[in-house]
Amino acid sequence: MAEETRRLLRRHLGEGGQGDDGTVLVDVPYPDAAVVTAVLDVAAECFCERGGSVEETRQAALEALLQLAGFDEESQLNRG
Secondary structure, three states, X not given: OHHHHHHHHHHXXXXXXXXXXXXXXXXXXXXXXXXXXXXXXXXXXXXXXXXXXXXXXXXXXXXXXHHHHHOOOOOHHHOO
16 A cells, blocks of 8 residues: 555656645645545554544555655665
C-alpha cells in the first residue's frame, strides 16, 4: 500500500504546489484520487489513526504510509 501511494503521489507531484509552511500540495485527479482515498481509509484503520476530521485522519495515515515507504532503500520510487 505504501509503495502504491508513493507511486501515485509522485506521478502527480508536478501538478501541485507548495504551501506557505513548506507543505507539498499534490492534486490527484480522478480516478487515481479514488484509489488514494480508499488506500488512506484502509491505512487509517490499520494504523488506528484518528483525527478531528476525515481529512486529518487521512493525512495522518498518509504520513504513516510515506514513512513506511521511505524505509525501503531498494525501492524503485527512491530513484529520480
